[in-house]
Amino acid sequence: MKIAVIDYKGGNVQSVLFALERLGVQATLTADPEVIRRADKILFPGEGEAASAMRELRAQGLDQVLPTLTQPFLGICLGMQLLGTHSEENDTSMLGILPFEVKRFAAAAEFKVPHMGWNTLQQLRSPLFAGLREQDFVYFVHSYYAPVGEYTIAEAAYPMPFSAAVQHHNFYAVQFHTEKSGPVGTRILDNFLKL
Template identity: 85%
Template sequence: MNIAVVDYKGGNVQSVLFALERLGVQATLTADAEEIRRANKILFPGEGEAASAMRELRAQGLDKLLPTLTQPFLGICLGMQLLGQHSEENDTELLGILPFTVKRFPADAAHKVPHMGWNTLQEFRSPLFEGLREGQDHVYFVHSYYAPVGEYTIAQAQYPAPFSAAVQHRNFYAVQFHTEKSGPVGTRILENFLNL
């Protein structure tokens, strides 16, 4: 299987590559349009800030390429947020693949921003979560911004209100948490994606 990990200087690519290696999968880290088009599956990880990420994607022409892809595609963390229309983070226009606006968590005494640590998932609506237990299995989050719940939501988490922990539109899947830092649960989600 030919797996491409999109290289746009977006942060956590090495840990994603290591997670795939643990599954016995060799992936190519690339920004080359032809390599990405030829891949059977695409992973789009990211950490950091939306405006910088979009600048890099535009500089490499990836902002035009990524929305045209038809193979299974998995965004991770910032890679999920970038699939939306707009982000409140530095008033940033995004890739426009999914119809959500990325919002900042409101801080209060009980809920600090960023939302950082282990949390459970609910309301599964995808084979991406096959073999997992709603409300019991934990995944690892680090984020200050979130996508609201909508028709595209395939799993939810709470902090303090429900938000989209995972989304899907056509071949585009994405998770707000870090699969590569979520132990056996994250590994199972990556396996399920590779088996789509």
């Protein structure tokens, strides 16, 4: 199986590659559109800021390639947000693969921004979560979120519900870091590889 991890200078790629290695999978880190098109599965990790990430994707022509992909695709953290249409983070136009606008969390006394640390998953509704339970913990680090919508396949709350995971056709994405979420994150990656 050919696994491509998209390299757009979006951070945390080594952690994702190590997580795949622990599952016995060797992946190719690449920005080459042809290598990405030929892959059996694609991972799209990311940390950082939306506008910079979109600039890099456009510079590499990946903003035109990614929406055309038909194989299983998993976005992680910023890689999930970039699938939306627009982000409040620096008023950024995104890839437009999923119909959500990314919003900034409102800070409150007991809910600091960024949302950082372990939180539970709720309303699981996808084979991506096979073998997991409601209230399993995963690791989040983010200041922006996708609202709950028809594309939502898992939720979390901080303090209001938001999309912890989304899906549209072959495009799956999670707001949390699978590679930092221990056995639960490993199970999700393994489930993705089996889709």
